[in-house]
Amino acid sequence: MKIKKLFLAAVLILLSIAGFAQEAALPYGYGGIELGMSVEQVKEALKKNPQFGYRGDRDVSLLPSTKETIIQTDASRNTYSFLTQCYFQFYQEKLYIITINVKTSKMDYYSIFTTLCNKYGNPPSMNPKKAEWDDDAVIMTVEKPLTLKYTDKKVFEEIQNQSLVEDSAEEMARDTFLQGL
Numbered sequence: 001m002k003i004k005k006l007f008l009a010a011v012l013i014l015l016s017i018a019g020f021a022q023e024a025a026l027p028y029g030y031g032g033i034e035l036g037m038s039v040e041q042v043k044e045a046l047k048k049n050p051q052f053g054y055r056g057d058r059d060v061s062l063l064p065s066t067k068e069t070i071i072q073t074d075a076s077r078n079t080y081s082f083l084t085q086c087y088f089q090f091y092q093e094k095l096y097i098i099t100i101n102v103k104t105s106k107m108d109y110y111s112i113f114t115t116l117c118n119k120y121g122n123p124p125s126m127n128p129k130k131a132e133w134d135d136d137a138v139i140m141t142v143e144k145p146l147t148l149k150y151t152d153k154k155v156f157e158e159i160q161n162q163s164l165v166e167d168s169a170e171e172m173a174r175d176t177f178l179q180g181l
Helices: 002-020 039-048 109-120 153-179
Strands: 060-063 068-074 083-091 094-102 130-134 138-143 147-152
Touching (some): 039 068, 094 153, 109 130, 109 138, 138 153
Antiparallel strands (some): 060 068, 068 083, 083 094, 138 147
């Protein structure tokens, strides 16, 4: 009887420790801006959050090669913000990459890296330049000197697969051209 009670107590302790050790799900963004939002939703969220330094439509541009929208903000003049330049990239009118550059005069890589490890566990991918966490939906990266990046994993993989197909077609056209010489 005593062994059963000890065994049950040990199991309960292990379960409670495992419960506390659970890592949080990766975030879909930062500061009220999340992956998957439309251009208009991101503009509205940027207006509500002064730490990004959004100045309105003059920060919005169209990438000529892909005809996709990008929003670039500059918070470097805001002395209270921890951010400098931030980039919001869209694919098919939905936000798929958030890039946030952090002021190295106010924050350091180790503090952000340690905070992310404590919150989300150790990164499955790491090298001297960056650490990367991912799940089924998000890739979250912290890069040196100090950049945070949130990427919609499914959209990113879709774009990569399309570029592989385009490269193959381009290579075939190149070969056809060379054979015709």
